[in-house]
Amino acid sequence: MINSKYKNNLNLIFDKLLKTYSYQGWWPFIDYDGVNPTKTGAISGYHPKDYDFPKNSNQKFEVIIGSILTQNTTWPSVEQALNNLNKLVDFDPLSILEFANNNEEPFKNAIRCVGFVNQKTEYLKNISNFYIDLKEDLDKEDEIPSRKDLLAVKGIGNETADSILLFAHKQKEFKVDSYTKRIFTYLGYIKENDSYMSIKNFFETNFSGDVNMFQEYHALIVEHAKRYYSKKPYGVNDKILNEFKI
DNA sequence: TTCCAGGCAATAC
DNA sequence: GTATTGCATGGA
Known part of the structure; x- marks a missing residue:
């Protein structure tokens, strides 16, 4: 599904997003007095770098x-x-x-x-x-x-x-959403009409990270997409990931 | 006003 | 299996 030349790109893209936005602290909790970063659409309850959730x-x-x-x-x-x-x-x-x-x-x-x-x-x-x-x-x-x-x-x-x-449940399952599809369709790694399971499998096969990084990747994708993939034409102003376009 | 938001199920081919 | 449509509300 992906040329071996780009084999490591899902990890490189993750690194770039993490470097750009830092740790996202998903999933947010209403009664958790977490930080309130300058995150698109965020209100409160995030807990960056603390993956010991849910606590009960x-x-x-x-x-x-x-x-x-x-x-x-x-x-x-x-x-x-x-x-x-x-x-x-x-x-x-x-x-x-x-x-x-x-x-x-x-x-x-x-x-x-x-x-x-x-x-x-x-x-x-x-x-x-x-x-x-x-x-x-x-x-x-x-x-x-x-x-x-x-x-x-x-x-x-x-x-x-x-x-x-x-x-x-902290299981290592990659979560795909419409933002994931938009970003990686624009970058050329998947096709517009690829099925949910094929995209999920693509990430789980080609991204090497533990369950915490699975959480982090999804959150970073959402954060990035809210900035560059919410208005059509999607992605045209995305200079951050442009170097990974194929 | 129109479009979009951290989708899903029912239906029709 | 894949494409389309209704489902409800609020904000930009």
Whole structure:
């Protein structure tokens, strides 16, 4: 898929992005008093160079909820929704499920700012049920679900599954999003219509880094793309990665 | 006003 | 398997 001449480029691009933007501190947490860097669209809760997250089961489920809420919307909206929700209910599967079932309108009003409220309410109930069952079946708080099982939950697609596995469970799964496609299509490494799994496989085969660097790479891609790949024509002002264009 | 945002599922070929 | 469309809201 990639000429051997460019074999190391995914690592070189990572190095360049890291040098340019430094450590991103994903995944952000609402109750974490982290730094507030001058990051595009960032508000708070980031923890650069500290990969020891999530620190407890509530934070883990916060990542899982956030992964669904952030589908096709902006992070500031998600942060608002999480703060709204946090005043109403604990971030654990059983509490979320019961609150959503018994207080539908307050629940929807809390997350309304992220859009797609009806769908996302259903999705959040589904994922809550999934983790309730997972814990009951395996009787282990910290059991890690399989990617296949996650994908069987209505509302969890490829990207959300990888987001949950990478940032909540710290599994070495590369997360591909629309920004990833834009940057690496523009640079010439992938094609516009390549499938999610083929792009994921491309990164997992050609980028050598541990799970923390998998997290870092995705965050750096988002940061870079927000600056140069949000307005059409995408990438034309990207001087930072221009040297890696093929 | 139009376009875009850290997608997904259902449907149609 | 791949392409298209509806889903909701807020901000630039």
